Amino acid sequence: MYKGYLLDLDGTIYRGTELIPEARDFVKELQARGLPYLFVTNNTTRRPEVLQAMLEERFGLQVPLSTLYTASLATVDYMVDKNLGRTAYVIGEDGLKAAIYEAGFEEDPINPAYVVVGLDTELTYEKAKIASLAIQKGAHFIGSNPDLNIPTEEGLLPGAGSLVRFIQASTRVEPVYIGKPEAIIMEKALERIGLSKEEVVMVGDNYMTDIRAGLDNGIASLLVLTGFTQAEEVADLPIPPTHVVSSLADWSFDD
Incomplete structure (x- = not known):
């Protein structure tokens, strides 16, 4: 359905120090299918190298450093462009x-x-x-x-x-x-993954940031109910996400 995936981390792949097991299987399926993906995270506390090591050592996920785009990196890109x-x-x-x-x-x-x-x-x-x-x-x-x-x-x-x-x-x-749901980080993320907004889906647990990042920027969205936004809130969301799943195990890549 989609040529590439933009993925949140906190609440989507893990919660604090706890892995969300279905998320690891989801990423491994992306890798097996050769589908481009980019972790787009508002987390600024850790360097991308630290996130990469944490994903491997703590959660058993091996990902290239180039797949990690943090709000810190997007902030630098913005500051350089602003040139003040x-x-x-x-x-x-x-x-x-x-x-x-x-x-x-x-x-x-x-x-x-x-x-x-x-x-x-x-x-x-x-x-x-x-x-x-x-x-x-x-x-x-x-x-x-x-x-x-x-x-x-x-x-x-x-x-x-x-x-x-x-x-x-x-x-x-x-x-x-700078961070989600703002256009600044999303436009830079699309540049990094090398796809257009029509070709990707934004995957995340937080309606106000991850899903709004999709809705506000013309990108399809996939809300996963493993973190911030709860199942009972879905019916009252002002604009529905493109897709909603209880966990990433419920997602079908072929539909």
């Missing part, structure tokens, strides 16, 4: 900071060209203060992704979007979001 300067102040963890600074941007907490806010489990008031003051001075405010929550084995925890809204409330400045 080569300085940044970043609230986030290793995956986001490494992507930005290893791309040649220099840290500047006083007068940066960009302030980038992603998930940071060690967020402090001091970090929020530095970011807020820089934005008030005119730094371009970027939110890595709008996810208010992340699904884990413990339950739903605060996501990057919650932190971005904190800074937004203190500055009264609207951020530019």
Whole structure:
């Protein structure tokens, strides 16, 4: 049915440290059929190399590094395209900071060209203060992704979007979001997989990010009910996904 698959990670392939077994079989079937796939994740805490190793060592999935496209990489692509300067102040963890600074941007907490806010489990008031003051001075405010929550084995925890809204409330400045469901990451993902929007399907567990990424950008969507969006919510969704399955084991590649 589709020539390529764009896949979420958190809540779709795994929940925190727990593998979703049907998802591993799904990816292995993609590989066996030679179908192009790209993991498009709003996760910015880990480098793609770390995600690749985690998928193999923890979940038994061997995937090429080129199949992992994070909101961190999309953020760098956006900053390079925007071309406002080569300085940044970043609230986030290793995956986001490494992507930005290893791309040649220099840290500047006083007068940066960009302030980038992603998930940071060690967020402090001091970090929020530095970011807020820089934005008030005119730094371009970027939110890595709008996810208010992340699904884990413990339950739903605060996501990057919650932190971005904190800074937004203190500055009264609207951020530019990079991650799903925004067009920025989806357009770059299509470039990476080398297919048109009509040829792919976006697979994910979160209606507000994964599925809206498809709906808002003219891409077919497959909602899998293994993470954020629950079965009882489906009937009331404002615009239905193209497909809905309880688990990826229910998906037929041949229909």
